[in-house]
Amino acid sequence: MKVAVLGFGTVGFGVYEMLGKAKGLERGPVLVRPGKNDMPFKVTSIEKIVSDPSVGAVAEVMGGVEPAYSYAAAALSAGKHFVTSNKALVAARGPELDTIAREKGVAFLFSAACGGGVPFLHNLALARESDEIRSMGGILNGTTNYMLDAMQRLHLDYGDVLADAQRLGYAEADPTADVSGLDALRKIMLACAVAYGTLPTDGLLHEGIESVTAADVAHFQSRGYTCRLVAGGGRAEDGVYAYVEPVLLRDGAPECSVLQNYNMARYEGANAGPIVLMGQGAGRWPTASAVLRDLSGILRGEREMFPEGLRRGEVDNSLCRHSYYVRLPAELAGELPAASAELDGDTVRMITEPLPVSQMHFEAKRLRARGASVFFAAVRE
Ligand code: HSE
Numbered sequence: 431m432k433v434a435v436l437g438f439g440t441v442g443f444g445v446y447e448m449l450g451k452a453k454g455l456e457r458g459p460v461l462v463r464p465g466k467n468d469m470p471f472k473v474t475s476i477e478k479i480v481s482d483p484s485v486g487a488v489a490e491v492m493g494g495v496e497p498a499y500s501y502a503a504a505a506l507s508a509g510k511h512f513v514t515s516n517k518a519l520v521a522a523r524g525p526e527l528d529t530i531a532r533e534k535g536v537a538f539l540f541s542a543a544c545g546g547g548v549p550f551l552h553n554l555a556l557a558r559e560s561d562e563i564r565s566m567g568g569i570l571n572g573t574t575n576y577m578l579d580a581m582q583r584l585h586l587d588y589g590d591v592l593a594d595a596q597r598l599g600y601a602e603a604d605p606t607a608d609v610s611g612l613d614a615l616r617k618i619m620l621a622c623a624v625a626y627g628t629l630p631t632d633g634l635l636h637e638g639i640e641s642v643t644a645a646d647v648a649h650f651q652s653r654g655y656t657c658r659l660v661a662g663g664g665r666a667e668d669g670v671y672a673y674v675e676p677v678l679l680r681d682g683a684p685e686c687s688v689l690q691n692y693n694m695a696r697y698e699g700a701n702a703g704p705i706v707l708m709g710q711g712a713g714r715w716p717t718a719s720a721v722l723r724d725l726s727g728i729l730r731g732e733r734e735m736f737p738e739g740l741r742r743g744e745v746d747n748s749l750c751r752h753s754y755y756v757r758l759p760a761e762l763a764g765e766l767p768a769a770s771a772e773l774d775g776d777t778v779r780m781i782t783e784p785l786p787v788s789q790m791h792f793e794a795k796r797l798r799a800r801g802a803s804v805f806f807a808a809v810r811e
Pocket of ligand 1: 543544570571572573574600608711713717
């Protein structure tokens, strides 16, 4: 099967290289921006690809919703299998692309959009057929894991570790999506959609690591905690929840051994119990390997990751409660229900009484709207 590649950045180059050695797959044209077509295999027009009858599949690794969506819709409508690493695209337009793919009888697969090289969505799609998936999530962003790990183990500063993550090809073109938790949120949206057939779009919450400081990290460390950015999704009695937030884990918890750009994805089946998958969650070769895994899957007859009849829906993040570590200006200490608090100059570091996730995220927004610098993280004992 000849594969056209859309994009020739960090992952696109990796996909093109791997296609040169893959069984049953061959290299097709590569779509690049005008002015970047410095080799005969590089083209600048999507029409050249969708109208080429020798192209059997299109692998999109450009990122962003547009023009990726228009290109994807054109490729699927032309009867080409479509594989992508683009979580922004699938989170925004996955249901429409799934519909076109089913109408045309071609594949729409996106393992590389969640977990980098970790086969998370693939396994969720298998598990939902035979088990009831109760919850899922974990460490789903390689950039922030790399940053938090380097800040804690190597005592590096936030700005330096973000620059390193960008240089190593882990971060998105605009790293705001990584550090704000939006990238991990898109991934848990996809996981919920694969597991439950509902793509959550309303009521989602994400808190990232933008406001963490070296002093916060030193404080967690002195108290025997490690901080990780964690996504959570699942079913509670009254509905579905999905959110992303920093979490403080007791040293020795499995997440503390997730270093550098690694991810730890997990799900819990009613019968299987907890399943954990760990591997590199970002970077050229891990992500390209997931794209190739999907392309090889097409050769074996795989066609879809979403269950049939995918719809959009809302989540309720008041269904989960945690105690939170909150660092905020001392004069605002009375604004939250504290179980314990330590004064550190004009700053207070408190552990709250258990609060619904939705309430903690709301309180942080409210305090920041008043100009306060606030960092919070759920505490898992
Ligand atoms: N920026 C993403 C991450 C890339 O750091 O996890 C892989 O999805």
